[in-house]
Amino acid sequence: MISNSHSAPRTLAPADAWLKRAACRDVEPEEMFPDSDAVRIKFAQTVCAACPVTRACLVLALRAEGKAGRDSRYGIFGGLTPRQRHRLHLELRKRRISP
Template structure:
């Protein structure tokens, strides 16, 4: 039996990808490691929060984090997103679910 093999489909190079909200994020131009400080590294957490403080897409970032992380526990959430720690995002998610159920 003869089968055809098709290579990967690629968009023409004349098409530009649609811009993403993440392209406008304040953290888009910093070392990604800054946004994922290790446990107990308070100076690094403060620096990451400072970067987020004036970010023009903070709301989009938080919505993306909430959608991506869903009901994950605190131990499965990482980094600073929208200026919030993993624990803060988990608490916010739980509160929003409880309010929706009420």
């Protein structure tokens, strides 16, 4: 019998590895969850605009929010406001596309 004392190298990154590359990782969380203040919303969207993982972030939010209504969505994810994500969810559902 052959005994192997070492493990195979990791070839796949953990599903949430992209979070370490998120532009908002060093931003105070409340900055990414602005109320209806247009200036704060624009700041959060500016952070997202410079982010290399915007798409992954948006997909995570859409999957987590599921069928939640417009008023049950919070924060800026993937550069979109809760209202924008709700509209996108409805459009994707209409086209039968899952995030």
